[in-house]
Amino acid sequence: MNKGSKLAMGIAAISLLLVGCGKATSSTGSKESSAALSGKVTAVGSTALQPLAAKAGTNFTAKNTKVNLTVQGGGSGTGLSQVQAGAVSIGDSDIFAEEKDGIKADKLTDHKVAVVGMAPVVNKDSGVKNLKMAQLKQIFTGKITNWKEVGGKDEKIVIINRAQGSGTRATFENAVLKGADAVKSQEQDSNGAVQKIVSTTPGAISYLAFSYFTNKLQAVSIDNVTPTDNNVETNKWKIWSYEHMYTKGTPDKATTAFLKYMDSKTVQDSLVKDMGYISIHDMKVTKDAKGVVTQN
């Protein structure tokens, strides 16, 4: 009871808290244009988008010192329900609002700010570097249970999933399982936990955003397509999702300015790439909420 209620209280408290940090800087050029801009912007949700949003937010408030901008995690579900309830100005999400039960997507406006590629990762011990899509599906549905069946070592496969409802998991299952039920297995609640557990547990397999790859674990190619940014941009690599910033109704000036800043060349061409995301401007395809991909 203790932790559950603490968590609920925590969520309530977090929505009241402000961690915004507006540092006074002596930039001269943009000062006049931004002098009028002020207000409070709160972006809450996806932990996958959080690092990018936080860094961009810091840069944004450095230029617009009157804007109080706060970026928080909490998960895509939290982001979507908070923005729908009108509690925050921006709801960060890894998945389309249409994909989430209980969210009225037509009331929200989608702003795609980046693309994240995800790939299966395995412990280096397994000896597997490439899998067929069908094999991957069989592993996650529990039909293949030993690495030797797919050309690896004689070692039991340990599946590590993300929590049900996680955006990363939804993306992975849409692309790989295509409606089939995943076998019940371990569930972890963050990319960081998955990264640590896969790199230390022999026989482990999971999936991670590209930015979480390390040399301690093996990213797996699918049907000999390597998980790279270029392959995502052309949709040769199928497991990827947009990072969304959702707003409700007509956002205020400060929010609009921040969203515009997220889409600007300054962010898309440097920050997005530096932090391991893929720029929305580089995408040569478009995916809609139903997963249908069209060439640009």
Next chain:
Amino acid sequence: MEQTNFQLKKQDTQSQEWSKRLHHATRATREDWIGRGISYLCIGVIILVVASMLWFITSKGIATFTQNHVSLWKFLSGTDWSPSQGKIGALPMIVGSFAVTFAAAIVATPFAVGTAIFMTEISPNKGRKFLQPVIELLVGIPSVVYGFIGLAVVVPFMRHLVGGSGFGIISATFVLFVMVLPTITSMTVDSLRAVPRYYKEASLALGATRWQTVSKVILRSATPGILTAVIFGMARAFGEALAVQMVIGNAAVMPKNLISAASTLTSQLTTGIGDTIDGTLPNNALWSLALILLLMSLFFNALVRVIAKRGQLKHER
């Protein structure tokens, strides 16, 4: 006659004066009032907070059954937990929670009682100077640190020792053992110290050895206190979320053995809450898990009270 009348009158006016003075609140009385007012206000606020929390969790927790029309029996006995597909059988988590709680209490109690006997009977001096601070230190370590040590040390150790992935009930038991040990120990110490001195003296005077005194007199008369300590430890283990979540593996399946990944009520709550939407079944189902946790901790509290009452009667006799 008249004189007495006069005297009575005089007395009357005097007593009126006195009664005025006595009826008028003095400074001390007023301070008393203010103090009482502040106390009542604080109590009121606390009661309000507790009551609203109870109401909040209960109303959210029963929404699964009233709004989503899941049958209570299916919820408690079902073994398939996939809230996003509308399947919410909570039995795997209930079993997981009880398994780690009882296992941790069973492992920790002998250590705790042994330590407590050492600290009170065998070497009270060393106990106070050395063991007391160590135990207090264990209480102060945040649970995320326990979890992290569990993930970095206990899980790989169990993997080498018993095979499998290392995640599971046995690792969670190990971590919880260390976490509940200080609770059980310090409360057992208190209850051992509360044993009347003359019990011990009488026993020794009858020619009993120290071991006989400790095992037959002191432990026996402190039993209700020790049981209370164990139950408090179990309550802590039952409600622990973070550390358990990091080492148990969070697989919502019925635990088949001690070394395969399982999950507890708390671990499902912490992993799931961020990804669910208010008012939907997956979210309501998590609140129902929270309700079970709440009821269980109320149950533990009630149990402590019952045992304390029985213990009192015993001492009086």
